[in-house]
Amino acid sequence: MIGNRITYRTADGVRVPGTWRHAFIRNGDYFLTDLFIYADGLIDCWGLVTLEEFAEKLRCGWVATELPDGARVSAHELAAWRFSEPRTWLTPELLLAEVRDTIDQLNGRPDSTDRCLAAVDAFLADRTEENRTAARAAYLAIPETQRHYALGDMDRKDWPLQVLVTGPGEQLDGAPAGEPVTQEEYDDAIAYFEERAKWIAERPARVPADGPATPFAPAIHLYQSHFRKVPDDPGTTALRNDFPAPVPADGITYPSVAHAYWALSTTDPDARAAIRDANTVYAARDIAAGAPRRDGWEQARTAVMTALLRAKYTRHPALARILLDTHDATLVYDDSDSGFWGDNGGRGRNWTGRLLELVRSGLRAEQAGITLPEGGAAER
Known part of the structure; x- marks a missing residue:
């Protein structure tokens, strides 16, 4: 039974949902630990194993369901003791059956x-x-x-x-x-x-009122690129913030979303002009790093990025088509410089990917004829 014990691991930039339960590992002595079970059928019992390999771990006693009286046991950095008249409720067959049910539950299949x-x-x-x-x-x-x-x-x-x-x-x-x-x-x-x-x-039917909770399209990884020239068929690399696609901000047109973002991060007019003229995004970032930061930037930057992304895809219909063609896929964005904007192997927050999905939803709303409120200050 999963209950509220929800976790995940990252595989190829995609989150694989999972849960955990307590278990004993026998590696010489016995160790009280957590057994992690994931939707793709992998189980972490001091190393990821398949369901078949997990069954063997049960058969050989590595994952222990029999606890001998007097055996030494410990919980890492918590306590150590010996078993005294232990009583167990599980057998290897029962635990394997429960794990199979858990994998079915994680996948929304009948258990x-x-x-x-x-x-x-x-x-x-x-x-x-x-x-x-x-x-x-x-x-x-x-x-x-x-x-x-x-x-x-x-x-x-x-x-x-x-x-x-x-x-x-x-x-x-x-x-x-x-x-x-x-x-x-x-x-x-x-x-x-x-x-x-x-x-x-x-009983009232409990069905989602407005659609599924999870995407139906496979996740798309937006890897970092280095653009020396604009490709004829950029594919999803066009969704990168450093892709050459001019956007206006404060009455100035910048060569990319990234240029505009760094320019808006400072109030220094000379720095902003230099950022506009920078040959690469990396040069623009370095100029911004040496200029005074705008007050409240950390709290405002997500709204600024949202507005810049909307401007990019509103003003470049061909790029909007590329974004719409990702359907409802999770967009995993790499950014080696920022764990805030990038996913970075599951260690980052992936805000750029999340905002791209938000802008994509706005484009869908326009296609559906839904009138959205005007953006306001964040778009200036």
């Missing part, structure tokens, strides 16, 4: 509980013994540690589910010998599921 409830629905719609057998098999496929959560009912747990898939006159798994399911218990379980189905049908 073992979902598959069981679907089989139960099929049985209730057509109450044949064949369908009951399928529902029972699906129930037993849920990791034993998770079965009591299947119905989301903390009062009755999974009791109605057990009774339904077992059937009247049959023996419940784990029940005392000679105590089969009674007809009264079975009728009660049927009534429970009928009431549950009615409640689910009446």
Whole structure:
């Protein structure tokens, strides 16, 4: 179960969502640590492994589910102790099944509980013994540690589910010998599921009101480039801020967004003129670095960049087309000089990429005929 324990790792500039749970690693002694599980099926148990490799780590005891009495154990920089009459709830098979479910959940796929409830629905719609057998098999496929959560009912747990898939006159798994399911218990379980189905049908549908929460297009990495001349077919390199595309700011036209950004960072008129005439973005940046910074620049710079990007794509329709052709892809922007503007291997904040996505959304709004409020001071 994922709950609120959400994390991620970065692979090729793309965030891979994940979660974590506690586990013991046996490397000579035992170590209490976190087991990280990611949506792409990789598991970090002191090193990234595939699901198949993780199963082997369980089989050999590297990820430990058996804890011997008297064994030494430690939690890094926290404590060390020995096991005394340890009790465990997991086996290698159970932990592997729970991890498989977690990967399904991270990907929005049906997990073992979902598959069981679907089989139960099929049985209730057509109450044949064949369908009951399928529902029972699906129930037993849920990791034993998770079965009591299947119905989301903390009062009755999974009791109605057990009774339904077992059937009247049959023996419940784990029940005392000679105590089969009674007809009264079975009728009660049927009534429970009928009431549950009615409640689910009446519950308001929870669907996104305005579209999906995640992009459908693959992420696009906007690598750093060095433009010696404007290419005939720039592709997504045209989305770089140093791409030659004149933009106006404060009544002056600058050769690129980056030139205009650095010019607006200072109030020194001589420095701004020199930045405008700089042959490269790097020269423009160096001039700006030696000039006095505008008061409040750190707090204003994101709004300034937003306005400059809007100006670029408003005034250059061909470049706007390139941006729109990225659809809803995550835009990952490299900037070796700034962890604020660039993603930089997952270590930066990627503000340029995020603002490009915002401007792209504004262009879509214009195409859709949606009138947006005027920008105001940030565009000057």
